[in-house]
Amino acid sequence: MFIHIIIPCLNSAKYLDQCLSSIMMQRGDFELHIHIQDGLSSDATLLIAKRWQASLSEDRILGAEKITLTIDSESDNGIYDAIAKGFAKVPASRSSIMTWIGSDDLLTHGSLATVSKIFRDHEEISWLTGSSQTIDATDCLFSPWENILFSRRNIIMGLHDGRTLGFIQQEGTFWRSDLYHRAGGINATLNYAGDFDLWRRFACLEKIYALNFPLGTFRYREKQTSSDKDSYYQEVECLKANFNLDHLCQNLDLNRADEYSYIYLIERFPIAESYKIIRSTNFNFTPLQAFTEQLDPLPEKNMFTTYYWTLGKKSCLRINVFALPIVYRITLKIRNPHKNQLLKIYNHEDKILGSFSLDSNFDKSQEITFEYNFGSGDTTLTLQISKPFNPGLRQNPLGIVIEGLLILPIKYMHQ
Template sequence: MNPCPLTISIVTPSYNQAPFLEDAVRSVLTQDDGNLEYVIIDGGSSDGSPDIIRRYQDRLAYWVSEPDKGQYDAINKGFARTTGEIMAWLNSDDKFTPWSFSIVRDIFLRYPEVEWISTLQPLSWNDRGQAVAVSFTGGFNRGSFLRGGNCPSKGSYGRRWIQQESTFWRRSLWERAGGRIETSLGLASDFELWARFYTHADLYGVLAPLGGFRAHGNQKSVLQAEQYLAEAEQVLRQYGGKPCGGIEALVRGMLWKVARHGALLPIPDMMLAASHRVKLTFPTNVITWDGVSEWRIISGFVI
């Protein structure tokens, strides 16, 4: 294991989210991480957000409050100010779990072949910041992704989005994938980034909650859900996939409901190989704590 700690670079884009901004900032800074680079890009808020940011400015690598071209432009501006080996962004109304950075760093130090990770157990926060739900999404695989497994559109079998608040990656992957968030999309630029990452590296699931989405009803992803789904489907087609529908979606959806609880259990190799060969299931890599002393990679499957 590399004895040198990796620097984690976090960017928070923000615009008029004062009721939630401080919770987001504190979820980053209260981890007391000595190798953290935190950048906040505020879009010129008029609701007191800059005053909140100033209270923490001595612990920030950079911050600014000025008009920008939207959330994804702000994220690009923020990442351009960072240098850390591990990257992620946190929207100003969401939160990380208190242990996320230590887990993320442990995994990236132990497994140099792992280039991006996301939780299998995404959290949901309510408007008060309380954790109110956690679900099991199953593992990740590019083949499943291209069939719509992470794009739960109407009529598809999609299980759950890849939770942006719980996704971390190496800078080397970011640079190979173009070093930018796509700003031509209005909403689903995170989904487009995952599709682009998938052309370079496998996504590893982590069996620990790393972050959560705060549901307060005023997010673009909630208010404009249909537009987000339309953009995500457009992205899938751009990268050679599409959400499956009809009989295939029905079969995959029913199979996942039945098989999901065994997705990480030992299954005879011949059975799995046959299922993978006809692309009914897809292999996944999951990082889990061994219960004693270390994180280890196990195999699973996803529909």
């Protein structure tokens, strides 16, 4: 297994030693090529890089026999142009793994051993990511985000933009080089959202697998490129407006559309010898009150994903989006076994968001759609039905089936 890591640099002397140290100390059954793509730095960046290069060539780093470091310094048109230059010489291969890391960011200890083992043991995996981890300029940790669930559908739709759903953290995302070439590589003309664009094109081709622990650490600093949110979101909106799904998603299997809503998790606990892959449906919501547990598919009813029953007349759930001033279009995919069923949906202040008369056909799913702005800070919704169904002596009679919940931002409000 060969791992290629690109480090784009420009006047990176302050943190480059820490970045390189976090990579050089990685050990495992892999060969590692680190390439520094410098943009004509005027500080000590190149001196630091060449010092590490000399230490490798003189065998002064214990256990680093399988590590090589190369350096190029030339003008570029920004970070993604530098990354494209660095990756240009990496051939397409299933046995070559790629990533890039900012010169002020870090890899977590053991991340490359973990990544190489997973890719070696699971040929079906083409790209994966770890959970997020962030530090500040003084190395102090921030509170972690809750684990974010990634489905191909949500990535392709551009929902993981940091407003609707959480980012795919680039630091700790790895992929096979053949996927990179199949997707067309990084867009070197972008300035802020090159990773967002690349992830969408990856998702058109392959599933993403997520680990519930971090593989990399992002350093948050003021005045860094990634802190310019206005410019980032302008570029994101331009990418969404010009995203040619017919061209870029020609490999999508529309006969298996539900497959794009699944999430794939990778877990391992101390008693286990190998990593376990878990497939689950990404519902985009968390049941809070009066729901069954997640139930297995019923193929005989044309229900090919897991689902929930509501219990009794009133159920409560939380939509898994950021509580920001964004108008969302929310679609519930449901089944209803009751005649003359009425469903009402309320927000956390008991304001009604929609009232729907449901068809009484359990063999066929139906969709209801409404719009709402969660800018108040609470993403809780209440579902109230008129006629629950009591199969026998159940304490909590069954309500309706929730097969899925889809969210789409349709308007970004200004505060």
